[in-house]
Structures are given as structure tokens and as C-alpha cells.
Amino acid sequence: MNxxxxxxxxxxxxxxxxxxxxxxxxxxxVSLGIGLGEFTVIAGPSGSGKTTxxxxxxxVDTATSGQVIVAEKDTARLTEVELTDxxxxxxxFIFQSFNLISVLNVVDNVEFPLLLQKKISKAERKxxxxxxxxxxxxxxxxxxxxxxxxxxxxxxxxxxxxxVTQPKIVLADEPTANLDSKTGQTIIDLMKHINETEKxxxxxxxxxxxxxxxxxxxxxxxxxxxxxx
Amino acid sequence: xxxxxxxxxxxxxxxxxxxLLLGGAVASVTLLLVVLLGVVAGVRQTLLENALxxxxxxxxxxxxxxxxQSSASPILTGFQPxxxxxxxxxxxxxLILERIKAWGKIISEEGAVQIPVWGVDVKREKEILGKxxxxxxxxxxxxxxxxxxxxxxxxxxDQLANRAGIILFATHARKLKVRVGDxxxxxxxxxxxxxxxxxxxxxxxxKDLGMMSAYTAFMNDLxxxxxxxxQPDTTGQIMIYFRNLSEASDGENKIRKALSERGYPMLxxxxxxxxxxxxxxxxxxxxxxxxxxxxxEDETSFIKWILDVYNALTFxxxxxxxxxxxxxxxxxxxxxxxxxxxxxxxxxxxxxxxxKVRLMFVIEAFLLSSSSAAxxxxxxxxxxxxxNSLHLPIRGEAFQMFLMSHTLTVAVRGQDVxxxxxxxxxxxxxxxxxxxxxxxxxxPITAMNEAV
Numbered sequence: 001m002n003x004x005x006x007x008x009x010x011x012x013x014x015x016x017x018x019x020x021x022x023x024x025x026x027x028x029x030v031s032l033g034i035g036l037g038e039f040t041v042i043a044g045p046s047g048s049g050k051t052t053x054x055x056x057x058x059x060v061d062t063a064t065s066g067q068v069i070v071a072e073k074d075t076a077r078l079t080e081v082e083l084t085d086x087x088x089x090x091x092x093f094i095f096q097s098f099n100l101i102s103v104l105n106v107v108d109n110v111e112f113p114l115l116l117q118k119k120i121s122k123a124e125r126k127x128x129x130x131x132x133x134x135x136x137x138x139x140x141x142x143x144x145x146x147x148x149x150x151x152x153x154x155x156x157x158x159x160x161x162x163x164v165t166q167p168k169i170v171l172a173d174e175p176t177a178n179l180d181s182k183t184g185q186t187i188i189d190l191m192k193h194i195n196e197t198e199k200x201x202x203x204x205x206x207x208x209x210x211x212x213x214x215x216x217x218x219x220x221x222x223x224x225x226x227x228x229x
Numbered sequence: 230x231x232x233x234x235x236x237x238x239x240x241x242x243x244x245x246x247x248x249l250l251l252g253g254a255v256a257s258v259t260l261l262l263v264v265l266l267g268v269v270a271g272v273r274q275t276l277l278e279n280a281l282x283x284x285x286x287x288x289x290x291x292x293x294x295x296x297x298q299s300s301a302s303p304i305l306t307g308f309q310p311x312x313x314x315x316x317x318x319x320x321x322x323x324l325i326l327e328r329i330k331a332w333g334k335i336i337s338e339e340g341a342v343q344i345p346v347w348g349v350d351v352k353r354e355k356e357i358l359g360k361x362x363x364x365x366x367x368x369x370x371x372x373x374x375x376x377x378x379x380x381x382x383x384x385x386x387d388q389l390a391n392r393a394g395i396i397l398f399a400t401h402a403r404k405l406k407v408r409v410g411d412x413x414x415x416x417x418x419x420x421x422x423x424x425x426x427x428x429x430x431x432x433x434x435x436k437d438l439g440m441m442s443a444y445t446a447f448m449n450d451l452x453x454x455x456x457x458x459x460q461p462d463t464t465g466q467i468m469i470y471f472r473n474l475s476e477a478s479d480g481e482n483k484i485r486k487a488l489s490e491r492g493y494p495m496l497x498x499x500x501x502x503x504x505x506x507x508x509x510x511x512x513x514x515x516x517x518x519x520x521x522x523x524x525x526e527d528e529t530s531f532i533k534w535i536l537d538v539y540n541a542l543t544f545x546x547x548x549x550x551x552x553x554x555x556x557x558x559x560x561x562x563x564x565x566x567x568x569x570x571x572x573x574x575x576x577x578x579x580x581x582x583x584x585k586v587r588l589m590f591v592i593e594a595f596l597l598s599s600s601s602a603a604x605x606x607x608x609x610x611x612x613x614x615x616x617n618s619l620h621l622p623i624r625g626e627a628f629q630m631f632l633m634s635h636t637l638t639v640a641v642r643g644q645d646v647x648x649x650x651x652x653x654x655x656x657x658x659x660x661x662x663x664x665x666x667x668x669x670x671x672x673p674i675t676a677m678n679e680a681v
Contacts, residue, residue: 060674061672084583085579088580113579115232116579229415
């Protein structure tokens with residue numbers, strides 16, 4: 001694959017955190033490219049920089065140096081409004097702690113990102129929401145609120161919410177970390193199925209070896225550096 | 230339903246203890262403001278009613294006549310053509326009548342008071358004077374106790390149709406130690422710098438109407454003419470009444486313009502009652518007649534300060550309370566923002582713009598403040614209606630004077646209720662802008678990390 005074919009491209013990216021007077025490097029010059037349709041795992045132990053890498057790709061954080069290009073856009077040159085817009089239209093997020101809106105039910109949670117996109121009719125919204133809720137197997141829980149769902153069901157809602165805007169890429173930060181192994185396996189299977197049927201790119205972090213073996217591509221991180229790609 | 234509205238509403242329900250506490254405080258302040266505004270409006274309404282019954286029309290055409298540079302008489306000469314012109318200029322007026330203004334000393338064996346005395350034609354003013362109530366004897370006869378067979382009231386306003394009578398208010402009857410049937414001497418300085426006197430009999434004692442009644446007594450207009458040796462074409466002032474108060478301002482302007490265009494010399498607008506203008510007019514160098522057009526507010530301006538004090542106290546008190554409530558709201562929003570930092574981060578991450586985060590919290594503050602204000606105005610209005618229906622007696626003389634009535638009158642005006650609702654809602658919603666703005670500036674990553 002040519003460099004220009006990558007949907008996401010990182011060039012010599014570093015990220016430092018300041019903890020008091022101490023500067024802690026999280027990424028030490030990472031370069032990589034990810035193409036559309038990939039099902040890629042970022043693996044590595046805790047503190048290796050997996051979450052930082054996902055945050056930079058997801059445009060929720062900025063690099064200390066280097067270049068992060070998402071959908072042909074250099075994220076360092078985008079304004080706050082443009083970055084938010086990029087996240088809304090191009091990227092879907094699945095969080096370790098599900099991060100659902102507690103006061104909204106399943107349908108409302110899934111529909112929420114669509115309401116932020118202006119040119120979608122009510123009928124289309126409804127159709128898309130029901131399609132993805134059905135896809136994650138929650139059609140029987142449409143009016144349930146997050147606190148009425150199990151961990152696995154909550155993560156399914158999060159997956160539906162991430163997919164409903166039909167993003168080019170879905171970023172998932174340890175999506176199975178708060179789930180038992182059986183449920184975690186089901187969630188990974190679901191993501192893989194969606195990757196195959198909807199052609200959605202998945203990039204997720206994990207340190208669970210059982211899950212890593214399902215990935216088509218594994219990027220290994222160690223102390224802020226890529227050791228295998 | 231709008232998702233932000235839904236989130237706001239559900240968050241308010243979720244934190245119901247905090248919502249109820251803060252909503253209760255907002256509703257209480259709103260209720261207080263509605264009640265206070267009702268009392269002030271009630272006093273204003275009473276003041277208007279009293280003024281219209283005692284000393285003023287909605288609009289008045291009076292004047293001063295100076296036979297020499299140092300004198301000033303509150304009379305209107307050649308009033309018939311002026312009255313005709315007024316009648317033609319404001320055909321919407323419901324009543325136009327004239328009264329004679331006197332400024333004299335009422336002397337009894339026990340004391341004397343110097344006050345304005347109006348010369349009135351009782352038959353013509355039945356509608357106006359009929360609104361005044363007789364005072365019970367205990368109001369002006371010291372140590373009076375109603376014995377069996379006795380009546381609580383004596384005399385009557387209509388007896389002023391007979392010559393040589395005077396109607397006093399209870400405050401003056403007490404001071405002069407007189408009752409109905411007693412004779413007092415009325416001494417009036419005439420326009421030729423002499424004093425004329427006349428013995429008159431008290432025909433009625435009226436219930437006090439606060440501060441205004443301290444400046445009013447009535448006598449037969451023919452007696453007033455006799456005392457002042459007035460020509461038939463001379464009067465004190467023409468009083469013009471309209472169906473609605475809102476017509477007064479336009480009517481005043483039209484009358485002033487019509488008189489001016491007809492070539493009558495006019496006094497510049499001076500928003501004071503006639504008896505407060507003597508000094509100024511006497512010091513002016515012109516002679517002859519100048520016409521003075523005033524409205525009811527001008528004629529009661531000497532007690533308008535009471536309304537100003539009420540208004541100032543109302544706004545000071547509610548201002549302080551509003552500030553406390555706004556601080557409470559800001560604090561509550563801060564707590565809500567802290568509790569929902571993770572949610573803010575998540576929403577920002579999935580594509581919610583900063584402006585929408587701000588909107589989300591402003592909507593929450595708006596929902597809380599508008600619903601609480603609605604409850605407050607509803608309860609306040611109900612409370613005012615109940616207060617009004619009870620006709621609560623006002624005991625202290627000082628309170629009676631300042632509230633201008635013997636019973637508490639609370640006016641329920643739609644505009645006050647609407648203003649209160651709007652003011653509370655807007656003020657509190659604006660108060661939420663700062664914390665909302667701070668919440669919107671949270672970086673998604675920072676917000677998500679803080680929540681963890």
C-alpha cells in the first residue's frame with residue numbers, strides 16, 4: 001500500500017505529558033499508516049501508549065510533535081470546530097467504560113450523534129438507529145436506560161452509537177476490559193462481523209492475548225515505541 | 230423532543246433533591262416579587278382611586294390669575310369657553326366637571342387645620358363622591374363605644390347640597406375634636422389679600438384614605454364662591470375623566486395643544502399639585518391669567534415618593550434574593566458539571582460542538598428557572614387574590630397612611646405577573662452562562678480523564 005493510500009497516517013509523532021515538574025514521554029516518535037477496511041489491534045502492556053495513540057488518531061488530543069493525518073487532513077492545522085466536525089462525521093468511538101448518556105434510553109443514545117448531523121431526515125434517523133440496534137442484538141431493549149442493561153449490552157449500545165453515523169473508522173479503547181471473557185469475545189466477534197459486512201475500519205487497543213489473535217493486523221507498542229507493525 | 234431539552238429535563242428529574250431545593254428557592258423569590266409588586270400596584274391603584282375621588286380628574290385644566298406681580302390665585306376665569314373647547318377636543322371623556330379650589334383654615338374650639346378645601350356640587354359629583362365612605366364614629370370620637378340603639382355612622386355626603394356645610398375626614402375631625410352637627414369656622418384668604426370667614430356645620434366625616442385625606446376637605450361650591458367673591462364665569466379647575474387610565478396621557482396632550490393653538494397663555498408643565506406652585510408663581514413677574522394642564526399623577530406627586538420607596542425596596546429586596554438564588558443556581562450547575570464531566574468529554578468526543586455544550590446547560594438552567602418561576606407566579610397570584618378577597622384591615626395609623634387605605638388592597642395585574650416571570654427566567658438563565666461557558670471550554674480528553 002502506498003503512503004498516500006493510508007486513511008490515517010502518523011509521522012514521527014511524539015506526545016509528552018507534564019506531571020508537575022516531570023515530563024513523561026508517552027509516545028516517542030511513532031510512525032504508522034492505517035488503510036480503510038482494516039481490523040487492527042494496538043497491543044501492548046499498560047502504560048505503553050495505546051490510549052494516547054488512539055486519542056491522537058481520534059483528534060481528542062494533540063501531539064507534542066510530528067504529524068497526524070486523518071482523512072487527508074493534518075489535524076494540527078484544524079480549528080476546534082473543524083476537529084469536532086471531523087470526529088462527528090469521520091470517526092466513531094467505543095470507550096472502555098461505555099460512556100453512555102445515563103438519562104437517555106438505548107434509542108436516544110444511539111440516535112444522539114445523528115441529531116448532531118444536520119442533513120438527516122427523521123425517517124432516515126429512525127431507520128439507521130433501528131438497523132444498528134438490531135445489528136448489535138438489542139432490539140428487545142429499545143427503551144431501556146444504561147443502568148437497566150448489563151455491561152455487555154451497554155458496550156453493544158456504544159458500538160451501535162459509534163456506527164450509526166457510518167464513520168470511516170471506529171476507534172475502540174480496550175472495549176472488552178470491563179467485560180467478562182465470554183462477553184468480550186462476543187463483542188469482538190460483533191465488531192469483526194461489522195467490519196466484514198459494513199466495511200468499517202476498526203482500530204482498537206487491548207492487552208488481552210485471546211482478542212489479539214482475532215486481529216488481521218497487530219501493532220505492538222512498548223514504552224511509546226512501535227515494536228511490531 | 231429536542232435531545233438537549235430531553236437531557237436537561239431528565240437530569241433535573243435525576244437530581245430531584247437539588248432541583249426541588251433550588252426550584253423551591255426560585256419559586257419563593259418569584260412569589261415574594263409577585264406579592265410585593267401586587268402590594269405596590271395595589272397602593273398605586275388606591276392612590277389613583279383616591280386622587281380621582283378627592284382632588285383630581287385624569288386630566289385637569291386649572292390656572293393662576295395674578296392681579297399683581299406678587300400675587301397668585303388658583304382660579305380659572307372665563308371657564309365656559311375653555312370647558313367647551315375641552316369637551317370638543319376629548320369627546321372620549323366620560324365626565325367633565327369643575328370644582329373650586331380653596332386653601333383655608335378650619336377652626337374649631339379645640340384646634341385648627343390649614344388644608345385645601347374643595348368647593349363641590351354634590352349633585353353633579355354623585356358618581357365621584359359616592360365612592361367615599363363614612364367613617365364610623367369610633368374613628369373620630371374619642372372613647373366612643375357603640376351603645377344599644379345607636380348607629381355606627383352619622384351624617385351623609387349628600388347633605389353638602391345644602392349651604393353652609395363641610396365634609397371632613399376622620400383625621401381632621403379627631404384633630405379639631407368635632408363630630409357631625411358641630412360648627413367650625415372656615416377662614417379663607419381672598420384674592421384681594423383679605424380673609425373672609427364663614428361658619429359651617431360638619432355634615433359628614435369620611436373614612437381616612439391614607440396620606441391624601443390629610444390634604445382634603447369639601448364644602449358647598451356656592452359657599453366657596455361666596456367666600457372668594459367669585460364671578461359666575463370663574464372656577465378653580467376643570468376635571469376631565471376618561472373610561473380608561475390609558476387615555477389620560479393622550480387626552481392631556483390634546484387639551485394642551487388645543488388650548489395653546491386657541492391662543493390661551495399656558496404655564497410650562499410643572500408636575501406638582503396647585504398648592505405647591507403658589508410660591509413659584511407669586512415670584513414670577515407676569516400678570517393676568519395662565520392656564521395649567523395637569524394629570525392625576527401631577528396632583529398626587531407630593532406622595533409619589535411613597536411609591537418610589539416601595540418600588541426601590543421591592544427591587545432592592547428581590548435583587549438581593551435574586552443574587553442569592555443566582556449564586557445557588559451557579560453552584561448547582563457547577564456540581565452538575567463536575568458530576569457530568571465525563572459525559573461532557575464523551576459528547577465532545579463524539580462530535581458535540583462547544584456551543585452545543587453551552588446550550589445544553591443553559592437549557593437546563595432555563596427549564597429550572599422557567600418552571601420554578603411559573604410555579605412562583607401561580608402561587609403568588611393565588612396568594613394575592615386570597616389577600617385581596619380577605620379585605621384585611623390595616624391597624625396602625627402609620628401603615629394606613631403609607632398604604633393609603635384601611636384595608637389591604639393588592640392588585641393582580643397581568644403585566645406584573647408576566648414581567649416577574651420573564652425577569653426571573655431571563656436573569657437566572659443569564660446567570661447560567663458563566664458555568665455553561667466554562668463547561669464548554671473543557672477539552673474532550675481532559676474531561677474524560679477528569680471523570681476517570
